[in-house]
Amino acid sequence: MLTLGIDIGKRELYVCLQESLEGNRRIVAQRGPISNNAAGLRKLTDWVGKFTGHQPVQVVMEATNVYWENAAWHFHQLNWSVSVVNPAQVKYFARSVLRRGKTDAMDAEIIASFGSVMALTLWRPPSETLAVLKQLTRERESVLRTWLQENNHLIALRDAHQVDAKVITFAQERLALLERQVNDLEQAIKELVQQHTEVQQQLKLLRTIPGIALISAATILAETDGFARLQTGQEISAAAGIAPSPRQSGLRAGRSRISKTGNARLRRMAYLCALGASKSHSRLGSYYRQLITSGKPPKVALIAVGRKLLRIALAVVKSGEPYQDDFVSAHGGAGPTPLAEGQGT
Template sequence: MEHHILKVALGVDVSKDNLAVCLCRLTVNLTKEFEDPFEVSNDLPGFKKLIRWLDKQVASRENLWIVMESTGIYHEAFVYYLYEAGFNVSVMQSGRVKRYAQSLDQRSKTDALDSRMLAMLGCERALPLWTPPDPILRELKGLSRERSFLLKEKQIEKNRLHASEHSVYSNKRELRRYKQRLKLIARQLEEIEKEMMELINASSYLKGRIKHLESIPGISFVSAATVVGETLGFTGFTNAKQLTSYAGFDVVLKESGAYKGKTRISKKGNKNIRRALYMPAMTAVRCNPTLKKFYERVKPTKAKPMIALVAVERKLLVLMYSLWKNEINYDPEYEQKKTARTEVLAAQDRSNLALTSS
């Protein structure tokens, strides 16, 4: 039976307590053969039960591809277990899975159908192989998420304190507790930023690359560390377009017949990156000559100044990605040098054309 099978894929729909799985075989006739879907528990006994079943179904683990959707933290224990067991694993972003699902003639949505859809995706597409992220980057991401949470809590407490101070029925003990909570949050934010600094300084590789990002006017250490942590060192991105889509900076436009929609960013991405780049963009339009010119050029063409600021945020993210990949510092005269090179090449082309014509 194995000789007429081109590819075998296991689709796994992950939830907090269970794993819904479905096995798909792609034959040489390009037809798909499915095993009946079933569920196992999302814990170690369930993992072992599934592996025993898989070893009976496939001749070699190397010929099997396991596909699942990224689900926050619930898939993590399973994907690490599979990686250590030697399986090929792909963890797909929800946006890509959703677009694939929309292309199918499938109106219902259940865990079993989702696992079947993921198995089909594994058979039909060449998917990227998942590898564990650097432990330091993983810890850095956790710290940046904790810091983001505390910043939101700080704003909430400040708003409550302001409301209480201006209330007719203001209570001194209540005000004292609000102020105490704000002091605690401020102290914990300092601790987190110190831990982020210590974590990066412990790695000469990360320390050097973060310095490249800090060379951009407007980018602070915390902003650079947050973006690096959220992207796990820009791993998994092969071009800037993928990165901007991941951050939700990709531009979308809806038009149909006489209807002409407005262009906007999708916001279907990592909101922590967008939040981390807001203040750097505000600083960049004042302190970075290149981005200041870009902002002033774009701003009059947009209905709201905020749209131009978002364009600066996107520009900053792409610039950080470029400096990280090339391991170089920011060059404020890069655009001028690029223009000069273009003019020199254009002059050479005109000269060559004139010689050819004569």
């Protein structure tokens, strides 16, 4: 089996082609830099073809910002096996093999070795609708973050001892522009959803969960690619980096924390939804209050509610059934539907 490890950069790629045979690995060839554009990817394909013959090729790359997308789409359209992995996985793998030094060429070799020894999930592109939805929700988040910065700036200007009126006017105009953009993006999200029945139905299901509104539902759906590759509660907790990370060695038991090795946007949205759910009269709200009563700090309790909320979100979308606040699983506790028992909630 041949594995092509690609180290992704904004402008350039470095690659390493490895062959794995009966547990032994050898480097077939290395190359770089290669332009990270359509022409460069075509040249890379021709170069790989010189060594592969009719052998299948597994392509492995890290999810580096958005710069991996062109390569992933290119090789997927060629019907090659493509895996896009979390950079943290490769980082810890490199530590495990005691790698010394770091260059782009060495990174490509490590990525190829990682792909050769690990059982990786194949990457599948999201639907066009979900891809656009992800762009819209992320842009809204970015504009809203800028709005908050500008709003704080305006408050500081107004509190200043002396400031020119024109400066206040400019700050107000920027703030008004950002407000219009947030509203326009939210309207674009609504219009996109209305045009696609399946997405509309999935969002409708998610909004039956306490704490989840339209924008939060759209963000969760977009960041999980419609839950296409997620099957269990453990998987979605790990995907969001919100799963517990125990710390114990011998007689020493450290404080458990969440892993944070996942999608930060999904984790942040789960936390924000948990804030809303914690104030409700639902089972999720009761769960939050029980945790507080038992002595858990508010932030820890909210993280626990957010983790449960994501598991419920997975279950309602997979089952096609709305959240049922009065449903009690065979294992005890609330669940959205009977399917939740099989989803790890």
